Amino acid sequence: MFEVFSFGQVPYTDLGPKDLVEYLKAGNGLSCPQTATEEIYGIMLNCWKVDREERPNCETLANVFYEILEKATKSYGYVEGSIDVLGR
Incomplete structure (x- = not known):
């Protein structure tokens, strides 16, 4: 990082x-x-x-980064299509 x-x-x-x-x-x-x-x-x-x-594991990091990206792009819905990638 x-x-x-x-x-x-x-x-x-x-x-x-x-x-x-x-x-x-x-x-x-x-x-x-x-x-x-x-x-x-x-x-x-x-x-x-x-x-x-x-230390955080990969799953934890994926969830944290997903939440950061979700917050940063909330106004235009960028993350919505990525939900299946992380198994949500």
Whole structure:
């Protein structure tokens, strides 16, 4: 998601592999890309949680993105045809 919302920017280019591990262990991470909303950045942060049990699964993410798209396009009904794709 970071790469999508930063238009292909490569993350952590200034850190080598060993430094990156230490950086992440210290609780650091990527900042919010300029084009991402706080809601999208919150999803990114959830996906980056250390404990994989705390991360959202694909079904949860599909539902969250569906709801975001539904809200954003409510005025012209864009999402209505996508309901079957997600099994709703």
